[in-house]
Amino acid sequence: MSWVFLADDRVYKLKKPVKYPFLDFSTLDRRRFYCEEELRLNRRLASQTYLAVIPLRVDRTGRLALNGHGLIIDWLVEMKRLRHADMLDVRLREGRVSEADVRRIGELMARFYMGSTPEVADGGLYLKHLADEQAVNRTTLQLPELWVRDVASPVLDAADRALGSIEPKIRRRIADGHIVEGHGDLRPEHVNLGEPVQIIDCLEFSRPMRILDPYDEVNYIGLECSGRSWIRAFLLNTLAARLGGRPDGDLLAFYGGFRMLLRARLCMAHLLEAPVRQPEKWKPLALSYIALAKHQLSFPYRPDPRSTPFV
Structure with a gap:
């Protein structure tokens, strides 16, 4: 249902554009909504881990970025990376x-x-x-x-x-x-x-x-x-x-x-x-x-x- 990207001290979770009987991540608006729900709900028991919902952007050259300007093409949940x-x-x-x-x-x-x-x-x-x-x-x-x-x-x-x-x-x-x-x-x-x-x-x-x-x-x-x-x-x-x-x-x-x-x-x-x-x-x-x-x-x-x- 998601891809998870591990960085040095951060984790980024990107929801796949899928639809099943029990969930629907098929549109950009729905993925943003469920990213925000994931942040809200997980802060109840992991407030120090779940940090933000951030846009994934693409600029005119096709370069992807997590900041700056450009077209928003998806949303990510940003988390602190926990010690395995x-x-x-x-x-x-x-x-x-x-x-x-x-x-x-x-x-x-x-x-x-x-x-x-x-x-x-x-x-x-x-x-x-x-x-x-x-x-x-x-x-x-x-x-x-x-x-x-x-x-x-x-x-x-x-x-x-x-x-x-x-x-x-x-x-x-x-x-x-x-x-x-x-x-x-x-x-x-x-x-x-x-x-x-x-x-x-x-x-x-x-x-x-x-x-x-x-x-x-x-x-x-x-x-x-x-x-x-x-x-x-x-x-x-x-x-x-x-x-x-x-x-x-x-x-x-x-x-x-x-x-x-x-x-x-x-x-x-x-x-x-x-x-x-x-x-x-x-x-x-x-x-x-x-x-x-x-x-x-x-x-x-x-x-x-x-x-x-x-x-």
């Missing part, structure tokens, strides 16, 4: 994540959600998103040419049953003001553990996809911290201590199963591209996500008291 070694996914791979690091993430997210307006009127967008995305999960993971249908089908069935049973609980959470406009794509590769913590690359192109339960979003990043269940528990407990309104284990189990099926689908969707990049990577990764989804949907989540933060 401080990205959470890198730190996880290298075993350099401490309790203090996770505490900083949890406290930042808790403050963010506490300052967010409850989405009572638009909360139904969350349920619609869950149902719509689960339908796409099913369609994609059951494609015969992807060869994961037999493994995925019973897990998809379990997710459908779970969604039907927990729908009244989500409606109650909407009415009680627990649903907010969040980040929308909270994963380890979007968290920088510098000073201060910066959480980047929110999902700027669709507000309905950002309307969610904070516990769904935090549970998601916890599950993405593969093999480190204490991180997930610590983040959820931090959120519960600061925000309150913790959902029950069945709801958290559905959130986890749904997100892992979504990740499996996104992995397998790479095999539908032309050309396929890293073809050997996607099926094993998708199968690991499906297995994790099955585990999540099989057992209600139980809080780990050993991971309760000091408050």
Whole structure:
């Protein structure tokens, strides 16, 4: 959806002129609008990283420039370049994540959600998103040419049953003001553990996809911290201590199963591209996500008291 250009101490993001069912960057005006949305939304959690929206110009000789005069042919988001070694996914791979690091993430997210307006009127967008995305999960993971249908089908069935049973609980959470406009794509590769913590690359192109339960979003990043269940528990407990309104284990189990099926689908969707990049990577990764989804949907989540933060 974008090209990203890395300079010495800056990053420039240029949106591609593409149109998909879930986004439309096909015109110059639309690309400018979504650049401005990206700046506005990401400053909520990364104010020191997102700097400006700037025009890309071309002069009479055909030379491109980021300043001066000339015809504006596109727009760029200008960002401060973050230290790669401080990205959470890198730190996880290298075993350099401490309790203090996770505490900083949890406290930042808790403050963010506490300052967010409850989405009572638009909360139904969350349920619609869950149902719509689960339908796409099913369609994609059951494609015969992807060869994961037999493994995925019973897990998809379990997710459908779970969604039907927990729908009244989500409606109650909407009415009680627990649903907010969040980040929308909270994963380890979007968290920088510098000073201060910066959480980047929110999902700027669709507000309905950002309307969610904070516990769904935090549970998601916890599950993405593969093999480190204490991180997930610590983040959820931090959120519960600061925000309150913790959902029950069945709801958290559905959130986890749904997100892992979504990740499996996104992995397998790479095999539908032309050309396929890293073809050997996607099926094993998708199968690991499906297995994790099955585990999540099989057992209600139980809080780990050993991971309760000091408050």
